[in-house]
Amino acid sequence: MNDFINTYGFLIISLVLQAILALSMYLPLMAGQLSLATPGFYAIGGYVAAILSVRTFLPASGTTFPEPLQSFVLWLGTVFPATPQGQAFPVSLLLVEMLIAGVLCGLLAIIVGLPALRLRGIYLALATIAFVEIVRVVSLNLPITGGSIGIFGIPQPYPTKFEFAWIAVPFLVIVALFVYRLERVRVGRALVSLREDELAAAAMGINPTYHKVLAFTLGAVIAGACGALSAHFINTWNARQGTFDASILILAYVIIGGSRTWLGPIVGAFLLTALPEVLRGAADVQGIPTFLAQFLKDGRLIIFGLLIAFSTLFFPQGLITPNLFKRRGGSEGER
Amino acid sequence: MSDTNGLLRIGSLTRAFGGLVAVNNVSFAVNEGEIFGLIGPNGAGKTTLFNLVTGLTPPTSGELYFKGRNITGSRPHQIAKLGMGRTFQNIRLFPNLTALENVMVAQHIHTRSGVLSGVLGLPRDRREEREAREKAQGLLEMVNLADRAQVQARNFPYGDQRRLEIARALALQPKLLLLDEPAAGMNPNEKAGLSTFIREVKEKFSLTVLLIEHHVPTVMGLCDRIAVLNFGQLIALGNPAEVQSNPAVIEAYLGDES
Amino acid sequence: MLAQQLANGLAIGSVYAIFALGYTLIFSILGIINFAHGAIFTLGAYFTYTLMGLQFGFNGLLAQQKLPFGLPFWVALLVGAVIAGLFGVFLERIIFRPLRARGADPLLTLVASLGLAVAIVNIIQYLVGAETYSYPSGAALPGAPASVNFGTTEAPVIIRTAQLIIIAVAVLILIVLTFFINRTKTGRALRAVSEDATTSSLLGINTNQLIRLTFFLSGFVGGVAGTLVGLNVGITGPYLGISFGLKGLAVIVLGGLGSIPGAVVGGLLIGIVEALVPASLVSYRDALAFAILFIVLLVRPQGLLGRPLIQKV
Amino acid sequence: MSAQSVLEIRGLTVNYGAIQALKDVTITVHAGEVVTLIGANGAGKSTTLRAVSRLLNPRSGSIQYQGKDIARLRADEVVRAGIAHVPEGRRVLARLTVEDNLRLGAFVRTDNEAIEADLQAQFKRFPRLLERRKQLAGTLSGGEQQMLAIARALMSRPQLLLLDEPSLGLAPIIVREIFSIIRDLNQSGVTILLVEQNATLALKNSARGYVLEAGQITLEGPAGALIEDERVRRAYLG
Amino acid sequence: TAQDQAPIQIGVAVAQTSNVALLGQEQVIGAQIAEAFFNERGGVNGRPIQLVLQDTAGDEAGAINAFQTLISANVVGILGPTLSQQAFSADPLAEQAGVPVLAPSNTAKGIPEIGEFIARVSAPVAVVAPNAVAAALDINPDIKTVAVFYAQNDAFATSETGTFQETVTARGLTLLPVQTFQTTDTDFSAQITNVLPSNPELVIISGLAADGGNLVKQLRELGYTGLIIGGNGLNTSNVFPVCQALCDGIIIAQAYSYQADTEINRAFVEAYTAGQGKNPPQFSAQAFAGIQVFVEALTRLDNVIPLETLDVAQTRALLNAFILTGRYDTPLGTLTFTRDGEIIQAQFYVAQIDMADDGQTGQFVFIR
Numbered sequence A: 001m002n003d004f005i006n007t008y009g010f011l012i013i014s015l016v017l018q019a020i021l022a023l024s025m026y027l028p029l030m031a032g033q034l035s036l037a038t039p040g041f042y043a044i045g046g047y048v049a050a051i052l053s054v055r056t057f058l059p060a061s062g063t064t065f066p067e068p069l070q071s072f073v074l075w076l077g078t079v080f081p082a083t084p085q086g087q088a089f090p091v092s093l094l095l096v097e098m099l100i101a102g103v104l105c106g107l108l109a110i111i112v113g114l115p116a117l118r119l120r121g122i123y124l125a126l127a128t129i130a131f132v133e134i135v136r137v138v139s140l141n142l143p144i145t146g147g148s149i150g151i152f153g154i155p156q157p158y159p160t161k162f163e164f165a166w167i168a169v170p171f172l173v174i175v176a177l178f179v180y181r182l183e184r185v186r187v188g189r190a191l192v193s194l195r196e197d198e199l200a201a202a203a204m205g206i207n208p209t210y211h212k213v214l215a216f217t218l219g220a221v222i223a224g225a226c227g228a229l230s231a232h233f234i235n236t237w238n239a240r241q242g243t244f245d246a247s248i249l250i251l252a253y254v255i256i257g258g259s260r261t262w263l264g265p266i267v268g269a270f271l272l273t274a275l276p277e278v279l280r281g282a283a284d285v286q287g288i289p290t291f292l293a294q295f296l297k298d299g300r301l302i303i304f305g306l307l308i309a310f311s312t313l314f315f316p317q318g319l320i321t322p323n324l325f326k327r328r329g330g331s332e333g334e335r
Numbered sequence B: 001m002s003d004t005n006g007l008l009r010i011g012s013l014t015r016a017f018g019g020l021v022a023v024n025n026v027s028f029a030v031n032e033g034e035i036f037g038l039i040g041p042n043g044a045g046k047t048t049l050f051n052l053v054t055g056l057t058p059p060t061s062g063e064l065y066f067k068g069r070n071i072t073g074s075r076p077h078q079i080a081k082l083g084m085g086r087t088f089q090n091i092r093l094f095p096n097l098t099a100l101e102n103v104m105v106a107q108h109i110h111t112r113s114g115v116l117s118g119v120l121g122l123p124r125d126r127r128e129e130r131e132a133r134e135k136a137q138g139l140l141e142m143v144n145l146a147d148r149a150q151v152q153a154r155n156f157p158y159g160d161q162r163r164l165e166i167a168r169a170l171a172l173q174p175k176l177l178l179l180d181e182p183a184a185g186m187n188p189n190e191k192a193g194l195s196t197f198i199r200e201v202k203e204k205f206s207l208t209v210l211l212i213e214h215h216v217p218t219v220m221g222l223c224d225r226i227a228v229l230n231f232g233q234l235i236a237l238g239n240p241a242e243v244q245s246n247p248a249v250i251e252a253y254l255g256d257e258s
Numbered sequence C: 001m002l003a004q005q006l007a008n009g010l011a012i013g014s015v016y017a018i019f020a021l022g023y024t025l026i027f028s029i030l031g032i033i034n035f036a037h038g039a040i041f042t043l044g045a046y047f048t049y050t051l052m053g054l055q056f057g058f059n060g061l062l063a064q065q066k067l068p069f070g071l072p073f074w075v076a077l078l079v080g081a082v083i084a085g086l087f088g089v090f091l092e093r094i095i096f097r098p099l100r101a102r103g104a105d106p107l108l109t110l111v112a113s114l115g116l117a118v119a120i121v122n123i124i125q126y127l128v129g130a131e132t133y134s135y136p137s138g139a140a141l142p143g144a145p146a147s148v149n150f151g152t153t154e155a156p157v158i159i160r161t162a163q164l165i166i167i168a169v170a171v172l173i174l175i176v177l178t179f180f181i182n183r184t185k186t187g188r189a190l191r192a193v194s195e196d197a198t199t200s201s202l203l204g205i206n207t208n209q210l211i212r213l214t215f216f217l218s219g220f221v222g223g224v225a226g227t228l229v230g231l232n233v234g235i236t237g238p239y240l241g242i243s244f245g246l247k248g249l250a251v252i253v254l255g256g257l258g259s260i261p262g263a264v265v266g267g268l269l270i271g272i273v274e275a276l277v278p279a280s281l282v283s284y285r286d287a288l289a290f291a292i293l294f295i296v297l298l299v300r301p302q303g304l305l306g307r308p309l310i311q312k313v
Numbered sequence D: 001m002s003a004q005s006v007l008e009i010r011g012l013t014v015n016y017g018a019i020q021a022l023k024d025v026t027i028t029v030h031a032g033e034v035v036t037l038i039g040a041n042g043a044g045k046s047t048t049l050r051a052v053s054r055l056l057n058p059r060s061g062s063i064q065y066q067g068k069d070i071a072r073l074r075a076d077e078v079v080r081a082g083i084a085h086v087p088e089g090r091r092v093l094a095r096l097t098v099e100d101n102l103r104l105g106a107f108v109r110t111d112n113e114a115i116e117a118d119l120q121a122q123f124k125r126f127p128r129l130l131e132r133r134k135q136l137a138g139t140l141s142g143g144e145q146q147m148l149a150i151a152r153a154l155m156s157r158p159q160l161l162l163l164d165e166p167s168l169g170l171a172p173i174i175v176r177e178i179f180s181i182i183r184d185l186n187q188s189g190v191t192i193l194l195v196e197q198n199a200t201l202a203l204k205n206s207a208r209g210y211v212l213e214a215g216q217i218t219l220e221g222p223a224g225a226l227i228e229d230e231r232v233r234r235a236y237l238g
Numbered sequence E: 001t002a003q004d005q006a007p008i009q010i011g012v013a014v015a016q017t018s019n020v021a022l023l024g025q026e027q028v029i030g031a032q033i034a035e036a037f038f039n040e041r042g043g044v045n046g047r048p049i050q051l052v053l054q055d056t057a058g059d060e061a062g063a064i065n066a067f068q069t070l071i072s073a074n075v076v077g078i079l080g081p082t083l084s085q086q087a088f089s090a091d092p093l094a095e096q097a098g099v100p101v102l103a104p105s106n107t108a109k110g111i112p113e114i115g116e117f118i119a120r121v122s123a124p125v126a127v128v129a130p131n132a133v134a135a136a137l138d139i140n141p142d143i144k145t146v147a148v149f150y151a152q153n154d155a156f157a158t159s160e161t162g163t164f165q166e167t168v169t170a171r172g173l174t175l176l177p178v179q180t181f182q183t184t185d186t187d188f189s190a191q192i193t194n195v196l197p198s199n200p201e202l203v204i205i206s207g208l209a210a211d212g213g214n215l216v217k218q219l220r221e222l223g224y225t226g227l228i229i230g231g232n233g234l235n236t237s238n239v240f241p242v243c244q245a246l247c248d249g250i251i252i253a254q255a256y257s258y259q260a261d262t263e264i265n266r267a268f269v270e271a272y273t274a275g276q277g278k279n280p281p282q283f284s285a286q287a288f289a290g291i292q293v294f295v296e297a298l299t300r301l302d303n304v305i306p307l308e309t310l311d312v313a314q315t316r317a318l319l320n321a322f323i324l325t326g327r328y329d330t331p332l333g334t335l336t337f338t339r340d341g342e343i344i345q346a347q348f349y350v351a352q353i354d355m356a357d358d359g360q361t362g363q364f365v366f367i368r
């Protein structure tokens, strides 16, 4: 058991964090908005935590800021004291970082979302990818984000990766419960009606802009806080954490898992994150022929890709559909 | 424009699509409590006029007043909130939602529950949710769809979808109900039933109804007054008898043998 | 200097454009973003390499292998592109058609194409390694100079020959495709299928056959593009095409989804914007390109040449 | 009535998931006839037409067209065999022009000159379409779209025409026009299976009729007899 | 003999997939040659070694997963990961678990400082890079203006360019505005146009093989005739197919020379050439050296305390101490470590690329 946790502890927490990101992308999708901005907010959240905990904001010897910025920076330095060697980073501060990251991303989401959410479908997707790219390039250029090397040596709140479960699991549970409930109440119904038919929804008195920005912002808050947690979790943070590839991968979680109910994104994230590692593990299973073991190792991404492609055939609405929960009329006769 | 003090006043409304003037300088008023018909040949601009009134299409020029307020340029959800509900000529239900959910969505403006309180399920929100559900169920009963409340809207046959749309519009508790060809796709028997139904809900909810319909007996039997559009222009306005005998209307719309 | 930067933009942009042409073709007919296009593009480059009878490197299953014969470059390019086209048809048969038959969400199709892309890229790596390959220099136009100066010696406007070939071929493909789609009966049927496949079948259109044709054309164009880009920058590994995925998407969206001239205009425009970024801001180049894309979309939500999103209520 | 049958539907059963939409439906249409199918909302009229044009797969039953089984053909092959379907809800190709829509109606034909002539004939029939020739079909008014859908179906010169509520959303003048077209077509030898809510008008223009209730045929007979039938009068003629 | 006993497992966590695989594949080859080579010579006092390969792919999570798997598999030490950024996230795990790590190619600043158990056999760029500038000035003492290009999204290229720029300034040369690109770029004409009108006499490129090779090619095609220095990312025969004949003359500082005339290097070159048909690149040599350090340190340890008497944790801890205190004659030359784990390498080289007339094959000719 201990062995298992040692080997797979990191993976298990990764699953949880990826599931949170999947839900963050699911929220705007609930309102029919194909936003791929999640990795952008995730990256920003991570930088917030990295900068605060590694104290990169503190001016290197001698540099001073003009007042009142200087006092603010000094004050920030007292709030986030240096973590002494060999001592754990206080969990309370980690939670504060998550909060700050969430709020910051939320505000940014409103600013980005108000203009961007006038776009639809693929156009919106691309505008949000543009956002992700801009965040990436800017963080490559700023000194405070450490350029392409990024920020490393982020202090650890726990001695082992698996213990991040103390924060990650409740975080996922809260987010999942939130989305689960949201789907069943007034605001959630308004979001879904926008996905179904925006014009008709507007004619029923639902303010499209407000609700779209709301869903987008909620997603951003979650992604930002998740980024803050992840920065500690993977020790280092750099511009490669929030990229187009991540956008697409998270979208795959949501779609493969099922994009019409809260459980889908979670299941999708679990499966797709675990799969390459399961294949890695399968190669080490005793007794399988060496050629197969070799292929499982070298070709594991081939299998991964094919599984993604072909699973869509068997679950054309995603793995988890609302019909799993309630019985509704199907349409098998339609060609 | 100044003499009438109707619930809905349309002043010199014009809408052009490129070179095509779909609605051309139309003015009239719909009085509170009446059933007002809008007829005219295909492509005369009736649906466009509906879209202008409900804010889905911005006018090229002209003005709109609803309950005495200038609503020109208001957004659709704002107009809906003021008390205007509508159905669509090409049915626009929320296809993957159940009939019940379709109706509940339309109660949005009459419920309060916010994101957090709703998610937390505070007692007040639970009550509100339950009431909304009951009210929606009641509306479905009125349109005879209560037994299929849990069926997704897209699985309803055409005629039932029309009725569901009406139920959904009623859930807005509108002052003014706009129906775009509500009887399309119904047989004469069902059309007669629909007429009765419209009259009933009008009384029950003290509605004003603005209605587009091509089925002449339905229109004539139901409406207090009728406006006739042709090529975007208002060519006649009056009670059914007047309109029916108007030579211009016969020529453009009814045809001679009716 | 400005003229040279514009020429640079044209050159960069033509690569984006030629990549985007096949990409947009599938989008315009099927309404799906086919991420596997980047992989087919890459395959095209490798097919041509193989058909020229050139040898593979030291990694992968096919290490040190080569065909017993070798075709001249342009013949290999055409045959390779046909194989790439057939490969597209094959993917259509095994994934996209079944998905259509099951009424899958377009996003799911996108994800499936992503899976295919991952698989293909890794199959390439499994077979021939991650090494770089290239066609022999001068393969395309033996004896031609490496670049052509369109300006004077004092104020040079230089474009590299490989890029001139790409520009020429991109324009040729654009003309042929535009004519085909707008002027022929099959083209009209294709547009019908892109609107509504069910209704099209009610008009006697064999939708599956046309969609197959689309995949063939897209794969063919992608194969040609992959080879030409390989000629320009070398076959830089299995990720050659995938690395264009993001820019390619930006290009077809900027140009207007489904618009074939839009792909070319969008490609050239992004290329020119990138080239005109002042030297001091060059490290923000990608951000600027995307910022401009963002702004263009806010002003013209349907892209430059896209048809406005009509919604008759 | 002894004419050979063009369309023979036997024992047709169609399910939508768990819902049975048609049960053991049997309908015969003879060459040169107009046959009307009436029934309440959701009775299965559209489903019947969709099964014939192969937009859906029946669970069981046979569909024979001119003596050949078409239950295994693809939708486009059915069109090539000579059947045109004006579907419920118009389904014009929204982002193609009116003219493109019409030309696509003749997709299965290769006689280019005759196609041009037919195009002009449709424009003559529906002058509104001529006016709107270059307009995108999706921006037409509802009624205009309906005209386009009918004209488009005629462009394939069908031998059997399936019409699903052709008068839906049309002004009275145009409705009359549609029925005169139906008569003309029929006189020129086209066989027609008509679904129509305006049952009186439809039956007046047909030879025979079927009444569909909850997925089953409950009545059939000569049109005149159906118009007189008390049950039909009460349920469908209002 | 070596085959009788259970082998000692050494982990190798490098990028076998993703777009970093180009480098990772070279490392795997080097490590595998070392495995065969040392087992042939009796392994660790008669006990064979066995490599346990885990793919890190190109990202941080992949590196962490690979490291976790290896740590749990009870390897005595780990060679890896490929990228510095991956090292920053994965190495702390090994540090925590007390597993010695040798970085085969992490040249960024701060790697050995991650912890006691982290050391590297890859000399930091700051040490290697200046040699190339010196060599260029030897060839052309008239160099005045220098243009610098670097791949902004690559940690390695970013730190390398810093060193290059410092060297250039320190030597009193004029530095033109620095041009950046991304490793995924394929067209560099815009950047080239930015500097070419200023007539630089030397161009320095920090990037990876594909982008760097294309940059060289396009510089030449657009008319640049001066000297070109390539950073360590271009230090692989994989640039040959990219710039072909135009690669000719690129100056590259080396931490390794296949011409180094030592016994171990001759053996390594022979083994590599037999399998791969070309001369070994630096990445393979460094991976070989990494395994060699493990083997020799294990051997010394075994001489002092027999390995059978130690459990895994003890082996790992002692191995780390033995690694840092040893002196190794590797293909890279003689290596020792500082107490931090920083490499002290005795010798560096500068090579120039010489392309054959067909423009397809080439070799690195050592000039220093």
Ligand SMILES: Nc1ncnc2c1ncn2[C@@H]1O[C@H](COP(=O)(O)OP(=O)(O)OP(=O)(O)O)[C@@H](O)[C@H]1O
Pocket (backbone or CB within 6 Å): B017, B020, B022, B040, B041, B042, B043, B044, B045, B046, B047, B048, B049, B089, C310, C311, C312, D139, D140, D141, D142, D143, D144, D169
């Ligand atoms: N978005 C648009 N772009 C171009 N033309 C349009 C647009 N919307 C409507 N039209 C045109 O405006 C005219 C009026 O259309 P509208 O839908 O209002 O007609 P209608 O009176 O409702 O007709 P029907 O009874 O057939 O529904 C039509 O000729 C139509 O083609």
Ligand SMILES: Nc1ncnc2c1ncn2[C@@H]1O[C@H](COP(=O)(O)OP(=O)(O)OP(=O)(O)O)[C@@H](O)[C@H]1O
Pocket (backbone or CB within 6 Å): A329, A330, A331, A334, B154, B155, B156, B157, B158, B159, B160, B185, D016, D017, D019, D020, D021, D039, D040, D041, D042, D043, D044, D045, D046, D047, D048, D088
């Ligand atoms: N896609 C579908 N999925 C599930 N059920 C369907 C679907 N389409 C139709 N049905 C059901 O099949 C039955 C028959 O529908 P159909 O559309 O054939 O009726 P109809 O007679 O044409 O009615 P209308 O006059 O309203 O057009 C109805 O009960 C309807 O609910």
Ligand SMILES: [Mg+2]
Pocket (backbone or CB within 6 Å): B046, B047, B048, B089, D141, D142, D143
């Ligand atoms: Mg209308």
Ligand SMILES: [Mg+2]
Pocket (backbone or CB within 6 Å): B158, D045, D046, D047, D088
């Ligand atoms: Mg029907």
